[in-house]
Amino acid sequence: MVATDGDGTASEPEYDEAAIRFLGVLWGEGYLSPGGPAEVDRVLAGVDLKGRRVLDFGCGAGGITLHIARTQGPAEIVGYDVEQPVIERARAAAVTQGLSSIVRFVSSSPGSLPFDVDEFDAVFSKDAMIHVPDKQALFAELFRVLKPGGVFAASDWLIGHDGEPSPDMKDYIAAEGLSFGMASSRHYLRAMATAGFVDCTAESRNGWYREVARGELARLKGPLYDEAVAAVGEAYVEKNIRTWTAMQKVLDSGEHCPTHLRANKPAAGERP
Template identity: 50%
Template sequence: MADRGGDVTEDAPGHYTAELIDVCEAIWGEGFLSPGGTAEVGRIVGSEDIRGAAVLEIGSGAGGTAMALIEGQGAGYVTGIDVEDGVLTHARQRIEARGLTDRIGLVKVVPGPLPFPPDTFDVVFSKEAILHIADKQALMAEVFRVLRPGGRFLASDWLLGSRPPSAAMEAYIAAEGLDFEMATADDYRAAMEAAGFDHVVTRSRTEWYRREARDELARLKGPLGRKAEDRVGKQFVDRNIAIWERMIPVLDAGEHCPTHLSAVKP
């Protein structure tokens, strides 16, 4: 059973270091560790009306996605869970500065079963976080359990185009250095269906992100990157440029597949 960590008082470094959070926010906006910002959160929610909803966010990171769910989509309350102290501390500061502490609660968890009773949430949301969780079947069974009947799973994630990944894709995943556990759309679909979900949909976002990634790389190589060097050092910015240079070819090849996912608990 996962521990519910409650208030976080210690800062462990984790994968998402202060330097990485800094560079991600410079590229993707305040509180975001993934692309597209508030507008992309809106596109994941799509035509669903989540006003007033009780939302669980898996992998809430630096807080940007939870704040977008409240401010952009009118969610009632977001419970964000994450495994890393550094991002949780950062997110708490962002959420407090925006005056949203009464609408967003953050909980430190350890990987494993979700520390919530059955039928608790109207929506389970996640953006670019499930790629860190190896057992998609176990996770989707847990998502199903904590959703109320009629509840929605709405997510975005980075998927594999096919198995086995090519050498270029393996090299890109290794360069990220974030313990990605990527799976295919078929794997996700099978996990959602095995859990009991209906109306399972996967929708490719690769074309969109191919364009975005080129723009991000240009900005990293330009004034945005030079400014970031003053804060995090040239070596760190160069390392990220090298990651983007490995990522764009595997996006172009259809091996790295940003994808929207949705499903309904009957």
């Protein structure tokens, strides 16, 4: 994930060891976003990564990056994040799983990505762009590092409108305590097109996550409670039960709208 202060400098890590352990209990080891491998595969449906160079933007603790490396056959996949605790965890996991020959993890301060122009055949991201407030600057960077003819495939947490967040949404964001820079699908699509992407699409996943989150909350209150408490302590778990309860309200209203995003960079010689 990506965390910045208002001036663009790196803040204290939002995904520390406690967060990594807690979300690992809930979503699977190395996963900092919901849905597990099945949702990653849905984001990538129809995208051929075999033999390609891939960027996983906002890779977090590396569970998704390593899943793609094991199952999609890329020549190389680079996981990128600005937070050092998750990068360290991801690097250790790559060694443990014997994937260091095709996976590497890179960290830098927020801002321009530390990659060359046209470096990647595909850019992937899973629920990380929410932490970057300037979507136009973000998509300009992703477009820059993507090769002509390359594909962008992502999921992110969006808000369902362009207006002021509702009181329930403000309560949820406050409960999360994270640097959420939420925007609507219209805003995302406009930023993608402005950057030069074509064939831009946005598919709401609210209906899917609305029910998944309801199950997550039930498991936190029930069968996962003792395991989560053993991992991070009772106060941390109770805080997240309150967060999931607040999130359920804005999922049920449709204001919180996880979304799949897809676009292409025009091939060489094509006009956007």
